[in-house]
Amino acid sequence: MSWIKKRRSETYYKRAKTEGFRSRAVYKLKQMDEKFSIIEDGIRILDLGASPGGWSQYSSLVNQGGINVALDIIPMRRIENVYFVKGDIFQDDIWTKILEFSSDGYDLVLSDILMHTSGDHSRDQANSYFIAKRILEICEHVLTRNGKTLVKTLQGDLTEESRKEFRKHFRRVFLTKPASSLPRSSELYILGEYYSGR
Numbered sequence: 001m002s003w004i005k006k007r008r009s010e011t012y013y014k015r016a017k018t019e020g021f022r023s024r025a026v027y028k029l030k031q032m033d034e035k036f037s038i039i040e041d042g043i044r045i046l047d048l049g050a051s052p053g054g055w056s057q058y059s060s061l062v063n064q065g066g067i068n069v070a071l072d073i074i075p076m077r078r079i080e081n082v083y084f085v086k087g088d089i090f091q092d093d094i095w096t097k098i099l100e101f102s103s104d105g106y107d108l109v110l111s112d113i114l115m116h117t118s119g120d121h122s123r124d125q126a127n128s129y130f131i132a133k134r135i136l137e138i139c140e141h142v143l144t145r146n147g148k149t150l151v152k153t154l155q156g157d158l159t160e161e162s163r164k165e166f167r168k169h170f171r172r173v174f175l176t177k178p179a180s181s182l183p184r185s186s187e188l189y190i191l192g193e194y195y196s197g198r
C-alpha cells in the first residue's frame with residue numbers, strides 16, 4: 001500500500017476511534033447518506049453483515065425514532081436502540097427470524113457483506129454477485145414497496161449484470177463509491193430506490 005493510501009486508511013481509522021465508532025466503515029455509509037439521503041428518522045432499517053457495528057451505530061443515531069435491526073454470523077456488542085440477530089443470510093428462511101422484529105417489513109435494507117477475499121478477483125467478484133442476488137431475494141420477503149437497499153459489491157465483469165438485476169426491482173439504481181473507500185479497493189455500492197414491491 002502506498003503511503004498516501006495507508007495514510008488515508010489510518011486517518012479514517014483514527015477518526016472512528018476518536019468519534020466513538022467501531023469501524024472506519026461508518027464513514028462510507030455516512031458519505032453515501034449525505035449524497036443520496038438514504039436514512040431518515042422513523043423508518044425500519046435492516047443492517048445485514050453488521051458487525052462490529054459502525055453502520056448500525058450511525059443508522060441508529062439518525063433513525064432514533066424508528067426500528068433498527070442488525071444481523072451477522074458473528075456476535076456484535078450491544079448498541080442502544082439496535083436489535084441484534086445472529087444468523088447467516090444464506091440460512092433457509094432467514095427472513096422469518098428477521099420479520100420477528102418488524103412483522104410488516106423494512107423500509108431500508110443495508111448490506112456491507114463481503115466473503116473472505118481469496119485474492120482471485122474473478123472468484124471474489126462472483127461471490128459478491130451471489131451475495132447481491134441473495135440480498136435481492138431477502139428484499140422480496142422483507143422490503144416494503146418503495147423501499148430502498150444499499151448493497152456492497154465488487155466492480156468487474158458482473159457489475160452490469162448486477163445493475164440489470166436491480167433495475168428489474170427498483171425504479172432508480174445508482175452505483176457509487178464513497179470517498180472513504182480506498183481507491184485500490186474495487187468495492188462499489190449498489191443503491192436501489194423505489195422498490196416495486198413483493
Ligand SMILES: C[S@@+](CC[C@H](N)C(=O)[O-])C[C@H]1O[C@@H](n2cnc3c(N)ncnc32)[C@H](O)[C@@H]1O
Binds near residue numbers: 050072090115
Ligand atoms: C465489512 S464487515 C461489516 C462492517 C460493518 N458495516 C460496520 O460498519 O462495522 C462484513 C460483515 O459481514 C459479515 N458476514 C459475512 N458473511 C455473512 C453472511 N453469510 N451472513 C451474515 N453476515 C455475514 C461478517 O461477519 C462481517 O462482520
